[in-house]
Amino acid sequence: MEFSRRETLGLALGAAVMTVLPLRASASVVDDRIAEFTGGAEMADTGIELTAPEIAENGNTVPISVDAPGATAIMVLATGNPTPGVATFNFGPLAGSQSASTRIRLAGTQDVVAIAKLADGSFAKASAAVKVTIGGCGG
Amino acid sequence: MNYKALTAIAVALSLPLSAHADADDDTLVLNEEETLVTKTAAPAHLSDVMDEVMSGWHFRSDETQALQMDDFENPAMVFVDKAFDAWNTVEGTEEKSCASCHDDVEESMAGVRAVYPKWNEQAGEVRTLAMQVNDCRENQMGAKAWKYTGGDMTAMEALISVQSRGMPVNVAIDGPVQSVWEQGKEMYYARTGQLELSCANCHEDSYGLMIRADHLSQGQINGFPTYRLKNAKLNNVHARFKGCVRDTRAETYKPGSADFVALELYVASRGNGLAVEGPSVRN
Amino acid sequence: MASGVKPRVKVPKKATPGEAITIKTLISHQMESGQRKDKEGNVIPRSIINRFTCEFNGQLVTDITIEPAVSTNPYFQFEALVPEAGDFKFTWYDDDGSVYDATKSIAMA
Numbered sequence: 001m002e003f004s005r006r007e008t009l010g011l012a013l014g015a016a017v018m019t020v021l022p023l024r025a026s027a028s029v030v031d032d033r034i035a036e037f038t039g040g041a042e043m044a045d046t047g048i049e050l051t052a053p054e055i056a057e058n059g060n061t062v063p064i065s066v067d068a069p070g071a072t073a074i075m076v077l078a079t080g081n082p083t084p085g086v087a088t089f090n091f092g093p094l095a096g097s098q099s100a101s102t103r104i105r106l107a108g109t110q111d112v113v114a115i116a117k118l119a120d121g122s123f124a125k126a127s128a129a130v131k132v133t134i135g136g137c138g139g
Numbered sequence: 140m141n142y143k144a145l146t147a148i149a150v151a152l153s154l155p156l157s158a159h160a161d162a163d164d165d166t167l168v169l170n171e172e173e174t175l176v177t178k179t180a181a182p183a184h185l186s187d188v189m190d191e192v193m194s195g196w197h198f199r200s201d202e203t204q205a206l207q208m209d210d211f212e213n214p215a216m217v218f219v220d221k222a223f224d225a226w227n228t229v230e231g232t233e234e235k236s237c238a239s240c241h242d243d244v245e246e247s248m249a250g251v252r253a254v255y256p257k258w259n260e261q262a263g264e265v266r267t268l269a270m271q272v273n274d275c276r277e278n279q280m281g282a283k284a285w286k287y288t289g290g291d292m293t294a295m296e297a298l299i300s301v302q303s304r305g306m307p308v309n310v311a312i313d314g315p316v317q318s319v320w321e322q323g324k325e326m327y328y329a330r331t332g333q334l335e336l337s338c339a340n341c342h343e344d345s346y347g348l349m350i351r352a353d354h355l356s357q358g359q360i361n362g363f364p365t366y367r368l369k370n371a372k373l374n375n376v377h378a379r380f381k382g383c384v385r386d387t388r389a390e391t392y393k394p395g396s397a398d399f400v401a402l403e404l405y406v407a408s409r410g411n412g413l414a415v416e417g418p419s420v421r422n
Numbered sequence: 423m424a425s426g427v428k429p430r431v432k433v434p435k436k437a438t439p440g441e442a443i444t445i446k447t448l449i450s451h452q453m454e455s456g457q458r459k460d461k462e463g464n465v466i467p468r469s470i471i472n473r474f475t476c477e478f479n480g481q482l483v484t485d486i487t488i489e490p491a492v493s494t495n496p497y498f499q500f501e502a503l504v505p506e507a508g509d510f511k512f513t514w515y516d517d518d519g520s521v522y523d524a525t526k527s528i529a530m531a
Contacts, residue, residue, distance in 0.1 A: 057200040057422050058368035061214075061493045078491050082457055085489035089500075092482025096442030096501025100484065103493040105455070133352040211432045214495045217450045221428050290426075371494035 030077055030084045030113070037075045037088075037115055038123045047124035048074070050114040059106040059132040067099035068116030068124060074098070080110025106132050161347040162197035162356075167416075170210055173305050175414040182411040184312060188343060194413055195362055195421055198346075198354040203368065206420040215297055215366035215418035218290070218373050222298035225291065231282030240279060245302055252296075252303040253415050256404045258315045265319045265400055268296055269375060287395040288381075293364045293373035300364065300417030308361045308415060310407045323405025326398065332387030338406070353422060358383075359410040360403070362419025369422060376403050427451055429524045431512055436531040437504040445476065445483075448497045449514050449522065455490035471496055473515040479508040504528055 034043075048068035056062040066074045066089065076086040089100045098116070106112070113127045167175045177194035185192070196204060206212050226237045226244050241247040255268040266274070269292055273284040285292040312320045327338045341350070342358030349355070364373045377394035380402060384391040392398040432446040449471060456468025470490055476483040483502040502510070507530045514522040 053200070053202050055200070057203050060371055061206075061368040063202050063205075065499075081491050083490065086491040087489060088487040090482075090485040090487070092477075092484060094478050094481045094483045094503045094505070096444075096483075096503045099501065100486070101497075101499040103497050105491045105493055211430070211446045211448070212497075214448060214497065217428055217430045217448055217495060220430060221426065221450070 027079075030079050033075075033077055033084055034113075034115060037117070041123050043115060043123045043125035045125060047071075047118060048114055048116040048126045050076075050112065050126040050128050052112050052128040052130050054129070055131045055133060056106060057133060059108065061103045062106050062130060062132075063101065063103050064112060064128075065099065065101035066114045066116075066126075067097070068114075068118065069098055070119040071098040071116040071124075072119060073117045074100070075115050076104070077113045077115075078104065078106055078110060079113055081105070081107045086112075106130055108132050162193050165197065165201075165204060167194070167196055167204070167414075168208060169304065170208075175305055175416060176307065177413065177416075179307075179412040182408065185409060192359065192410055192413055193357055194359055194410075194416060194419075195356040196416065196419060198356040199421060203420060203422060206366075207416070213366065213418065213420055214371070215364070215373055215420065218294040218366075219297050219301055219418065222291075222294035225295060226298060231276065231280035233279065233281040235280045237275070240275075244298060248299045248302040250303050250306055252300040252417060253306045253309050255310065256316075256400060256407060257311060260315075265316050265404055267376075267395075267400055267403055268299060269377075270395065270400070272296070272299075288375055288378040290372065293375045293378075296364045296375055297373055297418040300415060303415040304417070305414050307412050308407060308410045310404060310411060312404075312408045316404060319401045320404050320408065322398075323401035323403070326402045327405055331384065332389030334387045336387040338383070338402075357409075358406065359413060360406050361410040361413040362416035362421065364417055365419045365421045367421050373418060376406075427514075427516070427520070427522055429512065429514060429522055431510075431524050431526055433510055433526040433528060436529050438531050439505060441504050442501045443504055443528075444499065445502055445510070446497070446499045447474070447476075447512055447524075448495055450495050451514075451516075453490065453492060453494045453496060457490070469517050471514045472517055474498060475513045476500070476502065477511045477513075478502055478504065479506070483510075506530065 048066065050066055052062065052064045066076060068074055071091065073088060073090045075088045077084040078086050086104050087102060091098045109131045111127045111129050113125065116124045118124060167177045169175060177196050178191055181189045181192045196207060210216050229236045252268060256265050259266045269287055272292065272295055276282040277284050330337045338358060341355050346355050346357045360376050364375045367374050377399045380399055381391045381394055427450055429449040430447065434443050437443050451471050453471065454466055454469040456465065458466045460466050468490060470488065472488050474486045474488060484500050486498060488496065507528060510526045510528065512524045
């Protein structure tokens with residue numbers, strides 16, 4: 001039987017990913033942060049793209065990028081971290097695009113959420129599930 | 140069926156979580172310019188145990204691999220910048236900097252990392268790059284030695300490694316270093332710790348398998364010092380060795396000790412022919 | 423000031439008027455999250471870069487609010503419009519009150 005690298009990773013994860021997440025931020029903290037940013041407005045599910053790896057080799061350094069054409073700001077939250085805040089990107093008049101990339105910490109397997117405030121005052125939301133693998137010997 | 144395959148099967152059967160996770164076939168191109176040799180024929184002294192040696196880069200995810208392919212993406216390069224400043228900074232009673240004797244690091248250090256550890260005739264000993272750096276600091280500059288695994292040292296090792304990137308690792312194993320090399324080889328195959336594991340159990344018999352959710356590589360050190368995502372800093376060879384030995388639940392040797400110098404020489408020689416990659420990016 | 427903080431910035435040397443260019447930045451910083459404990463079990467206080475800004479000739483490109491989930495040695499990549507030749511100014515704000523900056527000039531191709 002032959003497995004591709006990706007399938008293999010998936011198999012290994014099935015067996016070995018930690019399913020218990022200590023210190024998870026409570027849903028209400030995440031909701032509060034979102035409400036603070038949107039003022040409680042509805043969020044469309046188009047208009048923003050969030051790119052993150054399906055499987056992160058190490059939760060210490062997970063590359064992500066966000067892109068929301070025309071947005072004035074994008075907030076990123078890690079819903080499974082002890083404190084969910086990651087970063088808020090505000091775009092000025094000389095932004096070449098309303099996109100950015102960074103590297104973030106994820107305390108375990110969880111959903112990362114990005115919310116854009118669009119130029120017309122409306123909001124859009126995208127989320128990505130990231131599986132965080134445990135280490136080899138040392139963990 | 141050869142011995143290695145049998146061993147691999149034996150290990151696979153004994154580890155319930157193991158799965159095959161062979162090295163990938165990606166190509167390491169640096170800054171869209173230079174292709175580095177990350178797989179090559181095993182050096183002659185390994186010919187009866189393996190056919191091919193390969194860099195730990197092949198055992199990492201695409202995202203981690205990408206971090207090493209561009210000198211701006213590579214977080215280690217900010218420490219190379221710092222070491223470049225240190226190279227030109229006068230320190231110690233002799234009022235010298237590295238540059239006072241070695242001038243331009245790009246010229247004077249080209250090829251140096253590729254041949255270390257190496258014999259120092261004057262001192263009559265095998266020296267690692269870190270030992271040589273500290274010898275310069277203490278005896279040429281009149282400055283305090285750096286901590287063997289500290290940030291100043293790993294950054295300086297990274298700066299020196301960059302000047303040899305792409306050159307094949309080529310450490311000598313015979314002549315005056317032979318007895319030290321033999322000592323290192325013995326250590327590599329000696330089972331140690333409460334888990335009774337030798338270096339070879341993981342990195343020769345079982346590379347390509349999973350250890351928990353991580354990949355077992357050949358344990359090559361051509362990429363050192365390496366920026367590990369795990370601790371978000373540069374790590375030199377002896378710091379990594381210490382972690383490995385600790386994980387076999389053994390008392391570890393001290394970084395900079397004669398034991399680790401011997402082991403480094405032997406492990407480096409297992410990567411003869413691979414490109415110098417330091418500073419690499421690993422998990 | 424946190425010890426040995428060093429910024430790195432990558433900006434193209436030239437652009438055409440109105441071009442959107444890619445900028446990459448990284449600064450060496452521990453980004454102590456405030457979640458970790460020391461050997462004695464005491465919480466290590468939070469100490470991070472909490473804000474990063476990029477301006478071109480005094481006009482804002484991006485202003486980023488940073489929280490403890492951004493990785494050690496924070497890295498940002500983004501795009502900037504370059505209407506004319508001039509200077510990019512990059513500023514990082516540390517929790518301890520330190521401010522680090524870097525400047526890069528760009529010419530018109």
